[in-house]
Amino acid sequence: MNMNANETLFEAFTFLNASNHDETYQVCIKTPPNIVSDGLWGGQQSGRTPMRSALPIFELQIIVIFAITHICHFFFNRLGLTLFFSQIMAGLILGPSFEIEPLNLNRYREMLFPFGSQGVLAGVTSMGYAFFTFITSVQMDFSMITRTGNRVWSIALIGLVAPVMAGLSCLSLFSEPLKNALGPHFGDLKVAVLSHSITSFPVVACLLNDLKIINSELGRLALTTALVSDIIGLTVVSLGSAMEQRIDGKLDFLGLTLFFAFVILIPLVSRPVMFWIIKRTPQGRPVKDHYIFAIIGMVLALGWISLMLHQQFVLGPFIFGLSVPEGPPLGSALVKKLQLFGMWFLLPIFVTTCAIKVDFSLDYTLTVVLTIVAFIILTHFVKALAYLLLSLCCKMPLRDGLTIALIMNCKGVVEIFLYHNVYDEKVLSGQAYGVLMASVPILASITQMSVKYLYDPARKYTGYQKRNIMSLRSGSELRMVACIHKASHISPITDFLDLCCPTEDSPITVDALHLIELVGRSLPVFVPHRLQKPVSGSLKSYSDKVILAFDLYERETVGASINTYTVISSHNLMHEDVCILALDKLASMIILPFHRRWSVDGMIESDDKNIRSTNLKLLERAPCSVGILVGRAPHPKDSLLRVAMVFLGGDDDREALCLAKRAARDPRVNLVVYHLVGDDDSGTSNLENILDRSVLKDVKQDYSGLSNVTYREISSNDGTQTSSFIREIVNGHDFFIVGRRHEINTPQTFGLAQWSEFPELGSIGDLLASSDYGGRASVFVVQQQVSNTKITWKF
Template sequence: MEARNSSSANNELEPKFRVDGSCWKFIPVISEGLFSRTSHDDILRHPLTLLQLQLAIVFILASSIHFCFFKRFKLPRLISEVLTGMILGETGLGTFFPEICGALFSKNAGKIMYTLTRFGYFLFMFLIGVKMDVSLVAKSRRREWTMGAIIIIFPMLVIVSMSKHIALKNDRLDSSNLEGVGLIGGTLMLTSFPVVACFLMDQKIINSEMGHLALSVSLISDLLSIVIINLNSYGVLIKFATLRASFKSMFLSIAVVVFIISFLRPMMFWMIRQTPEGKPVKDSYIYIFLISLLLVGIVGDNVGLQYYYGPFFLGLAVPTGPPLATTLVEKLDTMVTGWMLPLMSTYCGFKSNLWELNRRPLLSTIFVLTAGTVMKFSCGFIPAILFKMPWKDAAVLSLILNSQGIIGLGTIATNVEKMPVVSQEFTLVVLVVLFYAAVVPILIRSLYDSSKTYTGYQKRTIFNSSAQEGIRVLACAHRQDDAMSAIRLLELMNPAKASPLSVHGLYLEELLGGSTPLLLNHQLGQKSSEDGSRWQPIVDVFNFFKSQNIKQTQVQVFTAITPPKLMHEDICWIAFSHLVALLILPFHRKWNSNGNLISDSKELRVLNIKVLNKAPCSLAIWIDRSKIRGPSFLAKSPEYNICVVYLGGKDDREALAIARRMRGWISIHLTVVRFISIDVCPMQGWESMLDDECLRDIKHQSPMNTNVVYREQRVKDGADTSMVVLSLLEENFDLILVGRHAVTKSPIIEGLSDWAEFPELGPIGDQLASAEVNKTVSVLVVQQQVIENE
């Protein structure tokens, strides 16, 4: 069979525009103006105007397809972008309306679009390097290294080698065409870290245990693939040039990497040192950095590296986190991922031609699509099983590592001009990437439910915890004030030898300038490449609390650096893995010492709602209005007045159980206000509580130094309840505890939810959290653990 390269995607360039090195005739991308006389009344003759029209058509069509069809099925935007290219290319517009296609997407216009696409991919690979956390490699264990090596080495070597052999023997291709076959096989066998990271982010499982494992394995696999690909390119140089040329290219490539590490990376640290804390890097430094980026790309391309490997290595050298990496991502990410990179997907669809699939593909291509798929899945599934993962989790992990995306399209698109790839095979590769992008998310959602990770049948509540086993508490903080506020609450649960307290502090920081979430355990000495000055004050606050209660308290402090949309996953995971019984979240509103509202964060409110819906234990939202600042607010007060608003139900029982744990060397006055509908037969005093075990216990088994007072409040409807609750604010209570949901259907709270500002706090908690309340009373809104099937 003859080599079918006559329809190669390479032949679309006229010979006068093609020379070795893929250089084209210079095309000025300018516009002479709308009213220019030299335009011959045809505005589309201006390259800049035509480019702008192309971009408008591409983005409007891609957005319409995505939002009208694929977004509702939670499929990636990549599919819409590729389909847009097919509609505008030879498959659609070029076949049915060739005149319009020729006017809008002429050869010269296609060259401009392709150049813009390559430049966008150049910057994208740099950003990928910036967002990568290479420390994951050092932290990886034998399991990650073994799986990462197997899933890239065996498919890459075996499948690519055998596909070349089949192409040579069965497809009768000559040796000059084998590199195109290797390109197709290597592209489909890649396990790309950026694709896996974006996939996990889209599926909202990047912070799960499965997500952390997939990130580590894919990063190791990606770095090994870079080594394999470059060694192969040096082998090609030996085959088609000389051994001396190959070693020269290898030496110069290593020199570029050494230059990045020994000169440019110290320059980055100098820029960071010159930048005041909390401030962005100066624009002049960014300009110098971007010039260095372009120079590294040009030099790397000329010494034998792929043109995007130089920027990728430079991105890896950028110190993660603020200020440099954060500033670079903020300035480039929107332009690259939102504008330039989608053009790559569209370009691949544009260059595809579905009408050429009427012939049988090459046997080598069929082998890659069938045997390659089976082998790559097996290389992910079998090692996972050998490392004792459940078969369903092993299948999910293998599917994640087999996901395809923009890297596969970028690899085939940026190399197709240099290799004789048949247009039919190019179209097949694009369709395979499209198939994986559509099917893998659906399979993952059907096999893996990350929410069930935190669903437990074991009761992790204060109500069900015995006094002897103590309490495990997770206190979250976004800044030092949150940590100090949490300590003020924990000091009320004064730990004793008979009832110890185990505190887990969690500092939550937004992930900026990276794609890999970090979870650091400071008790294990874990560190990141970032400056720890941001979390050290929070660590010091919790350590101070431990120093005051050495024998009765255990303290562990964590730092989670993660995207805000997935921050709740880290919170729930730590609570789940450390068997926490109570999770404390700071309220999204803050007050100053005068009782005035000074902060109202919508992002923190959304985070709290997500945790409320997913928490694996009991949860409390801490609304701190205390005037007194410092490490302890109890030192200046000889007594503390606590009120429990009790309507009945499991959330109120949990609030009462927390109040039972509050004890100390100071005198605590605990008032239980029970609301009863006026229609219920009246009973006096504690006799009305005999049906409630929790209320009986707090009367007869109250802690030492705690004075318990019971009050029964009879109300007619929600309006009466609201008046009584507001009157409690005038009684000089320091802390009010209330259940989140209380009784869901009761005349006691009828109508209160209709005007709620914060429905997530429940009808009573919403009233107590109102901005109109300027009292110093603090509020703890409690939700008992939600048990599945309960």
Template sequence: MDINTTTYADLKNRLDGSCHQFIPVYSDGIWNESNDGNILKHALLRLYLEIAVTFILTSVIHLLLRRYGLPRLISEILAGIILGPSVLGHFWPDASEVLFPLQSEKVLSALINVSYMIFMFLIAVKMDISLIKKCSRREWRLCASLTMNLLVITFISSLLGRTADKHSFTKDWVNFFSGVMVLTSFPVIACLLVHLKMVNSEIGRLALSTALVTDLFSVLIVNFYDFLDIMKEASVRAGVKSAVLSFALFAFIMTFLRKLMFWIIRRTTEGKPVKNIYIIIIVFFVMVVAIFGDKVGIQFFYGPFIFGLAVPPGPPLASALVGKLDTIITGLSLPVLASYCGYKANIWELNHMPPASITFTMTWGIAMKVAATFIPAIRLKMCFRDAAILTLILNAKGIVELGAFATNSHKQTIDAGHFTMAVMAILIVAMVVPLAVRKLHDSSKLYPGYQQRNILHTAESEYLGILVCTHTQDDAKAAVRLLEVSNPSKGRGLSIFGLYLESISRESTPIIINHQLGQKASNSSGAHQQPTINIFKFFKAEHSRSVNLQVFSAFSLPSEMHKDICWMAFDKSVALILLPFHRKWNAKGELIADDQALRTLNSKVLDEPPSSVGILLDRSKMNISSSTFVSQSIYSVVVYYFGSEDDIEAVAYATRMAVCSRVHLTVIHFTLSNNCDHTTKRSPLDDLSMGFEEKDEMLGTNNTIYREQIVTEGDDLARMIREKAEKYDLVLVGRRHNLPITSCLSECCEYPELGSVGDLLASSDFNNSVSVLVIQKQNIQLK
């Protein structure tokens, strides 16, 4: 019997009692169809055609809209609206019935549920939970304001749904609607910041941290209310049982599955990709925790979400999961989800006034969330423009909200007009926010912001964070010599992040290796960086109680290497980026290396740094007594002070050294002869609260000396700078001066990245064993 021509009588007389019609998933081909057959009745073929038509229409719309800076999500929703009952179904109903029959929605719905589940897992994988530890009072205040606002709006909407609204179907729908519409979603904000290229900006990091904490609180609140609903609708015993099983699932993820992932990392050789079998195992467990979570009473995607949070961030595992799964999810499944929501919306249903609860959420609810973001931002002394940008970003809507409506539509009694209103609201917000942020944001300023990441504003009791960038073993030795005299002692510790940098060709894959994860060392790639890593580890062993150490290796294109440095410094919130100078000398004082690629890299880092930057010019090999660690009893350090902000930063670093008993610190304040009257002027050194006149009490050492040096003209200044440098082991000086006293030195500057004074000490005719550290203070945006 041909299953394509089965009649009702055939179904009725079957011995097995089945009465449903069998429709094959795939077709035998257009030439093998029966006379009255229709090739579009086959589910798989129809799904292919629906996806193809949707993607073609989406691409055409995006081709027109991308010139205005709109994200592709807008085009996907509009494509769904055109193919749905709003346009195609309204004007050409026969064509709509052929292409999108009623039963096809079930196939699309199943695909969307699975895609949304894996999407939530991937989003959690991309989250860095360590951001919570780095949250300052600014993030916590914004989070508290947004969370309280969410509870208030949901409560008022629920109250209006019970009292003012007469339609019973809104009572089950209003809490869900109001909660989703005022949600602060981390995935949406992260995608928006990537689209706007603001992920590495200060506002971007503030928005990400706030959204992460708020999103996690929202998950806890939603699940708490789910347990209360189970207790109310079923019984207290059922609610308690659901909560206990949910915690058991959480414990299983954080113990067994997390240990499994670290085992996978240890089995993966450094620089090598994670084996496909491990990826398959993890995806299998994603499905398992989703099914178990759905059975115990929580949303089906919360299990994968928690599982994703347990994945160790970064390479090799998290990066491999994102690389394997992100393309199919964000490139295929999520566009189908967005178009499906547009397809389900019907603008012809917007012909009646919505209930009071929905109206409140769409008007006063959104206004209250805007106020709950903008007012705290202003109170935290952000400027009006940046507070407005932050408010827009934290009120963005996107794929998460669409996914919530799409995957819960079968659980809620949703009016078609209300669903359409939700989709249209998300569409409008997703269009307005990127355009408004682009208009307000100055994209030329990437890292400068409000958070002080410099030595001056690091408390003496805090660990001083330093990112040490090295290309060779000699770079690491020079950096460690500097760190040794930076006084790594109890109460004045150092947080060192060693970053070994190696350039690759365009055919190779950029990668950052975290050497703390216990990966197996590769014989091919590990040989280069291992001696450098060992130097840092030996320094850590010498100062185990006062030094925190993490070591990484970054393999990237020379043109992109500065981005790895800046991003790691920004991510780790370091106060100083330490870079090696591009020139090297041997024991005879002869120039042996002049790496112009390294010089270009240093210049790029100096352009937009997320913290203060120091360039270390190392001439220690010219000193016969030099070794990997400082061995001499007294290490002489001098700071050349002219009064600039960079000079103050150099002095701030020197004061940390001065506490060390082996360091003999001298600060020389150069002033012009016609500006020697200080009776009415306050010195910036006094503003720094150093009190060199009371150096014994303030710095705890008898070796600090403060001298004021009067100069008359530029030639005299250049001579003094060189002559006095010969007496010391290390010179600290600011990079930028722009002062009358140094104006003559800037006329013939060979190395602008060192500044006028640093350039003078780095010139080829200066043959002395003194090393030089040139410091540029972090650029802080005015509030």
């Protein structure tokens, strides 16, 4: 190493020896060390210049790492590659492998990473991996281990054992020729086989989150299998590390006893403490900060104790995280506190730091590289084949089985840490470290692209049979899925169910789905409360109001059957849970609450953008008709209800009219159908006009004898006349039913779409819901089932 002490963080250093590309130095450190500098000028006299002080160097390294990472991601993102791939590439660029002779990049590397700074960078950022491990274990539902069936255990166990046995058998069978060909690199093959045989739960969870399929049926199966496989693998590795410790060639029974005591005492002591903290936290209030900081301190302390027991420092944080009850209030608070600093700041730097150590300029031989690559391919082939055959034995479609096999072969940050750890312990050679580190982003990218191509959860809705109210026979059961995000949504939905006029001859079945944001846990949760025996107390308490309200409604209403469910999922994936339930229950309509709520005086009380995002996605891909309910003031149950239906024509309006005619069966409902007609009918085809006249015929003739049904034909030739008419009738009714009419342009609505605030309500629905019109009536906007149509939203 050609440098002087002024180019390092040390006072002096002396070269001792070198062996196997490892150099040993004796260094002299000034105490206290230079943490902060005295500036560019003041440091010249004191010796505390920015480039010889730990903190300025650390800050500069972080800035450069993040800059290069995001520059790489700017280009690789267009190829569909993840940020993880860019983090690895940034490490390779900053490492000794990347060299452009005219630029003399090594000179700048030595300035950016002076001798002695790498340990500070790796030591600080490795806490990011400790926090990542802790957060991941906090989000795990460890009780899932006891609830999974024998089939999942079998799949996980065979998927883990098969590649290990295949790889080790080949190593044993061809040990002599491999030793002769590889020499000291023969031991690297065992690391390659074992590391590529394991399946990491955090890596699988991150992949499924990136692909947005974590709450699909396949995603849930993959997560459960990965959880079981990860627990088995971690148990075997930790137990093996404890039993490898020897004293005078004999097993260290004291160390083994301390290991078991460590593993057992953490949950026994910490779990009751966690529940004590939750008990002392008032309902709806956040956990106090001093509890959070005490837990973070315990994470670091347990990592240090793990090292004292000759284990990986993440073992203690992992077991400690499993002791934390997942979800609110404690689990979600810890995730929110640590996610930004640990996972989004320190962890990416740690990944890049691990990649910086890769040196492709070493004496790589083709034999070593090809042999390691061959064993990696063999391990993954056997592992994928095992999962594929097991999936097919479970009668899973070939495409889904192949997807599961690919997901379980994914690699990521856990493997990066593993290779970094064994390389620092000199178990792995520099050449093998480079090959194995390069294999991780390559396998991660191949897996993501392949799964994205093979599996689309929306394909099950393609070509789905008609599920709407118009397709129902007279007197048949009406099946609906009602979505509830907040307690305030219950009353408007029960009022709407009354409007559907449930009777013994024409019953309704409602699947009420309580949607809760996924915070502080990795596994999405779906609980059918009528079928599920006892559920966890915290989960049941979330949905108590929903369960009690709909149970009471079912008992009081003849002809209504209601099943309640709870779904805990991330907001960007909630629509998948709703679609799956609607598909399974053969629902004809999904009822969605509007994202905005007004107070009695017309002021905006709440505005939830996440609810709106879910509604927009359901309008795009729902397997049945969809209705958005804008709930206003509740209506007395036994009083007269003034209902209006504004009809212009089209599929959505015809669907809405069918619902209005169903409501008219109730004598307490006074229905008025406003048919807006214009002088020019060029906006609709002749077929559409025929269909419109057909559904209106019932209202004009069959319903004309009913005292509670009125048909009125209103002349309107442009959007201005329509707007004026809506303003006239908005306060004359308690409830409006309208069609969304998302693909129809007629003279009656000309110009209204340009002023529409919420396109999901359609032109008429947006006018009725607008606070500018001063209306207090509830509005139900209907969209008939969309088949093979993609809606583009513009804001």
